Amino acid sequence: MDKVNLAEKFALFDERWSPKIVGGIDDYDIKLAKLEGEFVWHKHDREDELFLVVDGHLSIELRDRTVELDAGELFVVPKGVEHRPRADVECRVLLLERAGVLNTGDAAESALTRHSLDRI
Amino acid sequence: MDKVNLAEKFALFDERWSPKIVGGIDDYDIKLAKLEGEFVWHKHDREDELFLVVDGHLSIELRDRTVELDAGELFVVPKGVEHRPRADVECRVLLLERAGVLNTGDAAESALTRHSLDRI
Numbered sequence: 496m497d498k499v500n501l502a503e504k505f506a507l508f509d510e511r512w513s514p515k516i517v518g519g520i521d522d523y524d525i526k527l528a529k530l531e532g533e534f535v536w537h538k539h540d541r542e543d544e545l546f547l548v549v550d551g552h553l554s555i556e557l558r559d560r561t562v563e564l565d566a567g568e569l570f571v572v573p574k575g576v577e578h579r580p581r582a583d584v585e586c587r588v589l590l591l592e593r594a595g596v597l598n599t600g601d602a603a604e605s606a607l608t609r610h611s612l613d614r615i
Numbered sequence: 616m617d618k619v620n621l622a623e624k625f626a627l628f629d630e631r632w633s634p635k636i637v638g639g640i641d642d643y644d645i646k647l648a649k650l651e652g653e654f655v656w657h658k659h660d661r662e663d664e665l666f667l668v669v670d671g672h673l674s675i676e677l678r679d680r681t682v683e684l685d686a687g688e689l690f691v692v693p694k695g696v697e698h699r700p701r702a703d704v705e706c707r708v709l710l711l712e713r714a715g716v717l718n719t720g721d722a723a724e725s726a727l728t729r730h731s732l733d734r735i
Binding site (some may be wrong): 567569 | 616617618619620621622627638640642643647662663664665667669682683684687688689690691693694709711712713
């Protein structure tokens with residue numbers, strides 16, 4: 496594996512809500528995503544999910560509160576907890592979660608669902 | 616779990632080569648460390664190790680090359696690969712690796728060995 500320069504990788508894509516795999520650690524994917532607008536409510540029953548904001552601002556709505564993240568802040572959504580990410584303007588995030596986890600979790604299939612992710 | 620602001624956490628300690636646990640994802644620890652000087656050659660036989668440079672410059676010596684990382688760059692040292700981190704001036708990193716992995720891996724016990732890590 497080579498090193499990963501986050502800015503160089505972010506320059507390779509513009510698609511929103513479509514994480515790109517940039518590396519891995521053990522059985523986990525390291526992913527980058529550009530988020531803008533509102534995702535769907537969902538949960539992952541067996542996996543935690545790490546969000547690290549690289550640039551911009553991300554709101555992660557939970558059922559009982561909203562976590563507000565600026566660049567240089569991270570949050571781990573615990574397994575089984577319903578959440579909905581939202582970004583009013585484009586936000587760039589590093590995601591880490593076990594390989595193979597469906598991005599929309601238990602939500603109904605939609606245009607946001609990604610069954611396979613590109614590697615960049 | 617609350618969100619983690621990396622800058623606020625880094626302000627809480629000054630010790631070098633002594634990772635602090637700031638959170639977790641599944642069975643993995645999310646750690647922050649300040650590195651300065653030269654670590655010891657070591658490897659982790661069963662675990663990959665993620666280094667993400669938050670501030671400064673980090674050199675990760677491998678036996679056949681050296682990986683040079685600036686802020687916003689990450690590298691995963693594969694399991695079983697000998698490495699030696701080095702930072703000529705203080706470098707701040709986010710580390711991710713399976714919980715319970717000894718920081719010095721297979722190297723002989725030394726002043727750098729940390730059998731338990733603080734949570735901050």
